[in-house]
Amino acid sequence: MTVLAWRAAVLLAALAVWEIVARPLDPVLYVAPSRLPAALARMLSVKELPPLPGHVWLTFTEIAAAYALAVAAGLWLGFLLGLRRTLGRIYEPLLAALYAVPSVVWYPSLMLFFGLGPASKIAFGFLLGFFPIVLSVLAGVRQVPQHLVTVAVSMGARPRTVFAKVMLPAMASTMVGGFRAGLALCVVGVLVGEILGSRSGVGYVLNYAYGLLMTGEYAVLVILIAAAVLAVDAAGALLEARVKRWGS
Amino acid sequence: MGQLKSEGASERRLVVVGGQVVSILAVLVLWEGAVRSGVADPLFVPAPSAVARALVTTAGEALPRLGDTLLKTLLGYGLAVALGVTAGLLIGSRRMLHRVAMPYVVALYGVPKILILPWIALVFGIGLPTAVLSAALFAVFPIVLMVAAGTRDVDPTLITVAGSMGATRGQIARKVLLPAVLPSVLSGLRIGMIFALLGVLLAEMFAGHRGMGFQMQRLALAFRAPELFAATAIVSTLSVAVVLFLEHLNRRLGRWR
Numbered sequence: 128m129t130v131l132a133w134r135a136a137v138l139l140a141a142l143a144v145w146e147i148v149a150r151p152l153d154p155v156l157y158v159a160p161s162r163l164p165a166a167l168a169r170m171l172s173v174k175e176l177p178p179l180p181g182h183v184w185l186t187f188t189e190i191a192a193a194y195a196l197a198v199a200a201g202l203w204l205g206f207l208l209g210l211r212r213t214l215g216r217i218y219e220p221l222l223a224a225l226y227a228v229p230s231v232v233w234y235p236s237l238m239l240f241f242g243l244g245p246a247s248k249i250a251f252g253f254l255l256g257f258f259p260i261v262l263s264v265l266a267g268v269r270q271v272p273q274h275l276v277t278v279a280v281s282m283g284a285r286p287r288t289v290f291a292k293v294m295l296p297a298m299a300s301t302m303v304g305g306f307r308a309g310l311a312l313c314v315v316g317v318l319v320g321e322i323l324g325s326r327s328g329v330g331y332v333l334n335y336a337y338g339l340l341m342t343g344e345y346a347v348l349v350i351l352i353a354a355a356v357l358a359v360d361a362a363g364a365l366l367e368a369r370v371k372r373w374g375s
Numbered sequence: 376m377g378q379l380k381s382e383g384a385s386e387r388r389l390v391v392v393g394g395q396v397v398s399i400l401a402v403l404v405l406w407e408g409a410v411r412s413g414v415a416d417p418l419f420v421p422a423p424s425a426v427a428r429a430l431v432t433t434a435g436e437a438l439p440r441l442g443d444t445l446l447k448t449l450l451g452y453g454l455a456v457a458l459g460v461t462a463g464l465l466i467g468s469r470r471m472l473h474r475v476a477m478p479y480v481v482a483l484y485g486v487p488k489i490l491i492l493p494w495i496a497l498v499f500g501i502g503l504p505t506a507v508l509s510a511a512l513f514a515v516f517p518i519v520l521m522v523a524a525g526t527r528d529v530d531p532t533l534i535t536v537a538g539s540m541g542a543t544r545g546q547i548a549r550k551v552l553l554p555a556v557l558p559s560v561l562s563g564l565r566i567g568m569i570f571a572l573l574g575v576l577l578a579e580m581f582a583g584h585r586g587m588g589f590q591m592q593r594l595a596l597a598f599r600a601p602e603l604f605a606a607t608a609i610v611s612t613l614s615v616a617v618v619l620f621l622e623h624l625n626r627r628l629g630r631w632r
Contacts, residue, residue: 133475156498216387217394227618228611229573231580231588235595236607240419315487322489323580323592337493345493353486360485 158346166343176344177332186317186328189245193252194313201257201309205264219265226258230316234323243324252316256309263305267298296373303370307363314356421601429601430608437587437609444575444586444610447503451510452571459515459567460560463522473527480523484516489577496582506578506586513574514567521566525559557628565621572614 142160149159158166170176208215234251241247271294279289321330329352336345403423409415410422417425466476492509499505529552537551579588587610594603 130471130474133471134478137475137479213390213394216391217398220391221395221398224615227569228614229569229576231573231576232591232607232610232614235580235591235603236600239595239598239600239603311485315489318487319489319577322492323577333490334493337497340497342494342497349490349494352490356487357482357485 155340155342158342162343163347163350166341167347170344170347175339175341176336179329179332182327182329182332185245186321186330189248189317189321189328190252190314193249193317194256194310196249196253197256197260197309197313198306200253201260201264201305205261206268208261209265209268215265215269219262222258222262226262230255230312231319234320238320238324243326245327248317248320248325248328251320252313255316256313259305259308259312261305263302263308264298266305267301268294270301271297299373300371303367307360307367310363311356311360314359318352417600418598419600421604425601426604426608429605433602433605434609437590437606440585440587440590441609441613444572444579444588445613447506447575447578447586448510448568448571450503451507451574452514452568454507454511455514455518455567455571456564458511459518459563460522462515463519463560463563464526464556466519467523467526473523477523480516480519484520488512488574489581492578492581496578501582501584505582506575509578510571510574513577514571517570518563518567521559521563522556525556525563528559529555558625561621561625561628565618565625568617568621569614572617576610 146159146161149157154162208218230251233254234247237250237254238247241250275293275297276289279293284292317328318330321328322334325331325334329348333345333348333352336342336348406415406420407422407424410417410420410425421429466473466480488509491512495508495512496505499508533551533555534547537547542550575586576588576591579586579590580592583589583592587606591603591606591610594600594606
């Protein structure tokens with residue numbers, strides 16, 4: 128209980144400091160927390176910003192597409208490299224090296240290739256999400272105890288059964304962590320792409336508000352998007368915990 | 376027997392390295408062929424030979440830009456390391472602080488930092504301060520998380536034993552805590568470096584007037600694909616080199632432990 132009280136106190140203290148610091152400063156640049164509710168109300172009543180639902184939906188579909196592609200490609204390549212050991216030894220270091228490059232390096236090339244529309248955002252989200260997924264699938268496949276597979280096969284289990292009853296439970300806890308990290312990175316990739324240059328999506332609306340110096344609305348948008356991202360990640364954490372319990 | 380084993384290992388190593396070299400060469404050859412035969416449009420995907428030519432012609436002007444980007448990265452990284460290691464050690468060593476602060480650190484780690492970048496650029500303008508702050512912002516939370524986790528995992532019996540054997544506080548810190556915390560600090564430092572570089576490049580792309588990020592964004596918008604690919608190759612090679620260097624450092628310090 129005291130922990131919760133302390134956490135609440137920290138949050139309130141942070142808000143108080145923010146308020147005290149922001150109050151006397153230029154309101155165009157520094158938005159005090161007390162001005163956020165008014166900004167939210169303005170955002171909902173006065174239609175100065177582009178209509179949000181359409182843009183939110185577009186961003187959502189971009190993320191979904193990027194994640195679906197990243198999962199499909201990650202599973203395929205992860206199993207391929209995990210089951211063919213020599214291929215795995217050859218290509219895993221190359222993948223790891225590419226993963227170590229700050230991802231945003233690839234964005235200008237993707238923008239050049241796919242244009243400013245949703246395709247470049249999907250491609251960038253895919254690229255970011257793909258690496259943790261493929262590396263975790265690869266690690267998961269390697270983690271399957273070989274003797275269990277041998278025993279199951281010698282007892283006459285069919286490949287499908289071996290996969291579902293032996294491999295999957297052994298891989299699950301490693302894989303699910305990578306899937307969660309991949310989703311978080313897909314979200315980041317799509318948002319980065321939208322903010323760096325786009326004509327639609329929540330990143331565009333954010334840039335629009337900021338470009339017109341509507342900092343109150345901008346701050347509200349930042350908080351809403353951050354809350355949505357954290358909510359998605361929290362859901363992922365819950366799912367991860369369940370899968371880990373099932374796998375162990 | 377031992378010799379036989381090592382022979383098998385070196386043979387396997389040959390297969391791996393050979394496979395890597397052959398694959399990279401094959402990709403380059405296929406890529407070149409695809410552009411020459413007209414399958415890929417050189418406006419979007421320049422041939423490797425064109426990229427190599429661009430690399431030679433732009434290397435001169437790329438170097439000062441690279442230096443600019445590296446300087447910002449190091450400044451932001453220094454800031455993030457100083458803050459992150461201190462906060463990580465504190466949070467990791469105080470139980471109550473850990474329980475209170477950790478959810479906030481994890482949440483801040485999870486929030487896409489790009490969201491705040493427009494505001495930083497608005498307040499600090501385009502240029503060095505924005506990029507440095509962006510680097511520090513991107514790098515500080517992974518460092519805090521790593522260091523805090525490592526500090527928390529230090530076995531308390533080690534400290535008790537050293538203390539009961541008459542070690543002074545300084546000795547405990549130097550001989551027991553430092554070696555125990557070092558691996559997680561080092562992996563935090565490695566990840567922090569990538570994030571700092573990411574933060575600088577992003578800031579330069581979003582609101583810069585110098586540096587590699589700015590240059591790459593400009594080349595993309597001007598459809599100068601060969602130069603863009605050359606710049607991408609330079610930056611990615613540099614970051615792989617930095618990571619390999621930090622890993623090398625890591626291994627050497629590991630031996631010292």
